[in-house]
Amino acid sequence: MDYKELFKQFRHLSKTPGIGGKIKYKPEDFIVEEIISKGVFKKQDCLIYKLTKRKWDTMVVIKEIAKRIGIHYKDIGFAGTKDRHAVTTQYISICGGNLKELKEKVDSLEIQDVKLEFVGYGKKLKLGSLLGNKFTIVVRDLDVPLDEAFERTKQILREIKAGGGFPNYFGYQRFGEKRVVNHEIGKLLLKGKFEEAAIKFLGEYSGDMLGDEARKAFLESGDVDKALEEFPKFLRYERAMLYKFKETKSWKKAFAVLPRPIVKIFIHSYQSYLFNKALSRRIEEGLPLNEALIGDIVCQVKKGIPLRTRTFKVTKGTLRMVNEKIKKGEAMVTGPIFGFSSRLADGEMGKIEREILQEEGISLEEFKMKSLKILAEGGGRRELIIKPIGFKYKPIRDKNTLIFKFFLPRGTYATSVLREIMKDH
Numbered sequence: 001m002d003y004k005e006l007f008k009q010f011r012h013l014s015k016t017p018g019i020g021g022k023i024k025y026k027p028e029d030f031i032v033e034e035i036i037s038k039g040v041f042k043k044q045d046c047l048i049y050k051l052t053k054r055k056w057d058t059m060v061v062i063k064e065i066a067k068r069i070g071i072h073y074k075d076i077g078f079a080g081t082k083d084r085h086a087v088t089t090q091y092i093s094i095c096g097g098n099l100k101e102l103k104e105k106v107d108s109l110e111i112q113d114v115k116l117e118f119v120g121y122g123k124k125l126k127l128g129s130l131l132g133n134k135f136t137i138v139v140r141d142l143d144v145p146l147d148e149a150f151e152r153t154k155q156i157l158r159e160i161k162a163g164g165g166f167p168n169y170f171g172y173q174r175f176g177e178k179r180v181v182n183h184e185i186g187k188l189l190l191k192g193k194f195e196e197a198a199i200k201f202l203g204e205y206s207g208d209m210l211g212d213e214a215r216k217a218f219l220e221s222g223d224v225d226k227a228l229e230e231f232p233k234f235l236r237y238e239r240a241m242l243y244k245f246k247e248t249k250s251w252k253k254a255f256a257v258l259p260r261p262i263v264k265i266f267i268h269s270y271q272s273y274l275f276n277k278a279l280s281r282r283i284e285e286g287l288p289l290n291e292a293l294i295g296d297i298v299c300q301v302k303k304g305i306p307l308r309t310r311t312f313k314v315t316k317g318t319l320r321m322v323n324e325k326i327k328k329g330e331a332m333v334t335g336p337i338f339g340f341s342s343r344l345a346d347g348e349m350g351k352i353e354r355e356i357l358q359e360e361g362i363s364l365e366e367f368k369m370k371s372l373k374i375l376a377e378g379g380g381r382r383e384l385i386i387k388p389i390g391f392k393y394k395p396i397r398d399k400n401t402l403i404f405k406f407f408l409p410r411g412t413y414a415t416s417v418l419r420e421i422m423k424d425h
Contacts, residue, residue: 002206003172004424006180010276011283013167014159018423019152019402020143023415027054029138030086032414035131035407036079043123046077046095047103054113057084059262061114062092069105071096073259077125080133080410081261083173093125127261131305132409137418139402146395149402153393156421164290164326165385166420167279170272171413178206186270190362192371194251197266202227202238211235237262252372260374267367267375271337274356278335279384281352289333289384292322295347297381298331305409306332306383313346332383339379340367386412 024030040048053061058081066073075096082088094102099121106116142149160166176182181204188197203219205212214230217223228242241254248254255263282289292298292314300310311334314322325331336342336353342364344353357363369375388406395402404421408414 003175003177003180006175007169007172007419010169010280011167012420012423013163013283013289014156014420016152016155016159018143018156018421019139019149020141020424021139021149021402021422022141022424023137023139023418023422024083024085025138025140027085027087029140030083030414031136032082032086032088032090033134034080034082034088034090035134036091036125036129037131040091040093040125040129041120041122044121046093046122046124047099047106047118048120048122048125049092049094049106050089050117050119051078051092052087052089052115052117053082054087055084056113058082058090059259061111064111064114065092065094065106065109065116068109068111069094069102071102079125079127079130081127091119091125091130093122095124128410130410132407132412133414134407135405135414137404137414138396139404139418139422140399142400142402146397146400146402150395153402153421157391160420163385164288165387166417167283167289168382168384168386168412169276169279169416169419171415171419173413173415174269174272176269178209179204182266182269183273184270186266186268186273187360187362189255189266189372189375190270190366190369194255194372198241198245198251198254201266202241256372256374264375264377267369267377271339271377271379274338274360274362275335275382277356278349278352281356282335282349282384285348285352287348290326292319292326292331292333293347293349294319295345295350297334297343297345297349298322298326299334299381299383301330301332304329304387304389308334308381308383311343311381313343329387332385334381335384337380337382338362338364338367339377340364342367342379343381382411386417388417 058078062076063073066076077093078090082090109116181200185197185201203215205215211232217230218227224242224246231239237258240257244257245251245254294314294316296314297311298314300307322331344350367377388408391406393402393404
């Protein structure tokens with residue numbers, strides 16, 4: 001199953017046919033610029049660099065920088081992971097040791113398709129400490145003539161405006177583009193099925209990726225020694241797991257050897273899948289995304305940024321007041337990020353949330369991950385719609401393409417905005 005197959009089950013909000021087309025035909029077609037708070041620069045604990053990369057995973061380039069300057073990769077902080085198939089600019093913090101010596105080492109680095117620009121001193125960056133990202137995205141190979149694509153885009157945007165915004169689906173990057181297995185591995189880990197999760201992670205293959213032959217052989221034989229001989233060196237996480245299993249005979253310990261941000265991706269992916277299901281079902285049942293119903297949980301909004309930790313449940317007595325706040329852009333309806341301390345909605349949305357847990361055979365208690373506590377997830381809420389800021393688009397006639405530019409708050413996906421316009425699933 002590829003990501004398009006997975007996303008077929010998630011409903012669109014607009015009815016107008018999409019424009020089709022392709023994104024990420026080349027990295028320069030998908031440009032991302034991270035925006036961080038000025039508060040980052042209030043301390044002087046770390047070096048702050050602007051990192052521009054092309055065709056690099058964030059975690060991989062962080063490890064490469066750390067190795068070359070002789071520090072542990074955990075001493076390099078970053079606010080968010082960025083797409084590999086793109087040209088992305090983000091901020092990193094480099095901490096620990098003599099900052100003057102570290103700066104000299106970093107400034108002398110030469111890494112292909114990587115640019116590092118010193119921008120000052122500040123505090124260590126952590127995941128989530130960005131405001132959002134600016135996007136410039138080119139859509140090529142449109143399914144319809146350019147003028148028709150332009151008109152369809154206008155009509156889709158009218159429908160989206162009437163609905164309050166774009167459905168805030170987690171993007172396909174959360175699940176894997178070709179090996180769409182992250183959410184399935186996450187569910188197996190929650191269930192304590194470490195061997196099944198390991199076999200899926202190590203053995204699942206798409207048929208057109210480097211290393212697929214080795215994965216296929218492992219899936220068929222389960223031979224760890226043979227896998228260590230055949231798995232390519234660039235599959236470093238897979239090889240680390242295989243070595244740990246060979247040493248301990250425990251797949252649980254094999255997962256624990258992975259960097260925490262990497263292994264937590266599996267749980268986050270499953271949470272994302274469940275959120276997407278809940279959002280899609282609300283659309284399917286004709287319930288509004290930009291209007292609160294009794295029992296809904298809404299979050300506060302400040303300067304266009306949803307405050308996901310500041311939530312309250314809507315009652316009959318507060319319904320009118322809440323919907324006035326939503327119209328003013330001061331609140332948004334949310335959906336569930338299931339976890340062990342999740343607060344579920346009541347009313348129609350509460351029914352949807354409980355049905356999904358029942359269908360999946362999952363309880364909130366299981367998110368405590370008592371068998372591997374580093375994977376425990378408390379959960380939370382996430383707004384149901386995205387409202388891009390500064391949304392602009394224009395045709396490039398000599399190339400038969402459309403270019404889109406907009407800003408999104410952290411944790412939201414440009415691909416989910418484009419999905420509604422392209423409808424390529």
